[in-house]
Amino acid sequence: MSEQQWNAVDAYFTDLLVPEDDALKAAVAASDAAGLPQIAVAPNQGKLLHLLALTQGATRILEIGTLGGYSTIWLGRALPADGRLVSLEYSAEHADVARANLARAGLDKNAEVRVGPALDSLAALESEGTAPFDFFFIDADKANNPHYVEWALKLSRPGSVIVVDNVVRGGSVLDATSEDPAVVGTRRMFEVISTHPRLTATAFQTVGARGYDGLLLARVTG
Ligand SMILES: C[S@@+](CC[C@H](N)C(=O)[O-])C[C@H]1O[C@@H](n2cnc3c(N)ncnc32)[C@H](O)[C@@H]1O
Numbered sequence: 001m002s003e004q005q006w007n008a009v010d011a012y013f014t015d016l017l018v019p020e021d022d023a024l025k026a027a028v029a030a031s032d033a034a035g036l037p038q039i040a041v042a043p044n045q046g047k048l049l050h051l052l053a054l055t056q057g058a059t060r061i062l063e064i065g066t067l068g069g070y071s072t073i074w075l076g077r078a079l080p081a082d083g084r085l086v087s088l089e090y091s092a093e094h095a096d097v098a099r100a101n102l103a104r105a106g107l108d109k110n111a112e113v114r115v116g117p118a119l120d121s122l123a124a125l126e127s128e129g130t131a132p133f134d135f136f137f138i139d140a141d142k143a144n145n146p147h148y149v150e151w152a153l154k155l156s157r158p159g160s161v162i163v164v165d166n167v168v169r170g171g172s173v174l175d176a177t178s179e180d181p182a183v184v185g186t187r188r189m190f191e192v193i194s195t196h197p198r199l200t201a202t203a204f205q206t207v208g209a210r211g212y213d214g215l216l217l218a219r220v221t222g
């Protein structure tokens with residue numbers, strides 16, 4: 001099956017089930033205009049995150065890796081009126097674009113973008129005594145994925161859900177000899193999760209508008 005066919009099927013699904021409104025279209029346009037890389041989740045993946053967070057009844061969401069806030073908007077729209085989303089982003093420039101996109105989507109009251117290395121922001125959240133989060137979306141520097149999963153656990157409650165994006169690495173996730181930090185980090189994350197007493201998880205491969213990739217979905221059991 002060709003990439004052209006994956007794209008066409010994705011477009012069919014998206015046209016029927018995931019109509020993007022003005023705020024989402026504007027978020028993509030503003031991110032492109034600012035020169036951000038086109039590495040946000042696809043619309044149907046954004047809607048998947050939205051539906052997962054809704055199904056979870058999430059009132060507190062933590063995202064690691066904001067970019068222009070496209071996935072943040074989908075997640076933020078799953079929150080109740082008094083819900084809270086914190087998104088962590090290394091780049092001040094990306095964060096500025098995301099904040100404008102979130103404001104346009106009417107989510108600036110619920111969603112906060114914190115700038116800096118996510119490991120520092122996570123430690124700050126802990127020292128502030130933040131309440132546990134119900135839903136985590138991990139989509140930043142893949143080398144740190146094992147640390148991000150450990151942090152998600154620290155900031156979770158039993159029943160919290162963790163989604164990790166881009167776990168296939170073009171198939172290189174199979175390569176135990178890889179020195180690519182993203183592959184090493186992803187493999188280490190799988191090892192940590194596979195034996196973790198507080199996590200149950202699955203992962204699946206995807207094809208579509210973002211090519212060949214995949215997601216990990218985990219639930220905190222205790
Ligand atoms: C794949 S993009 C996020 C895409 C976004 N979740 C979406 O789907 O719309 C990854 C983002 O993580 C940020 N990032 C990379 N390393 C980081 C770090 N150490 N701490 C926080 N953010 C980081 C990058 O600047 C980039 O904006």
Ligand SMILES: [Mg+2]
Binds near residue numbers: 039040165
């Ligand atoms: Mg991603």
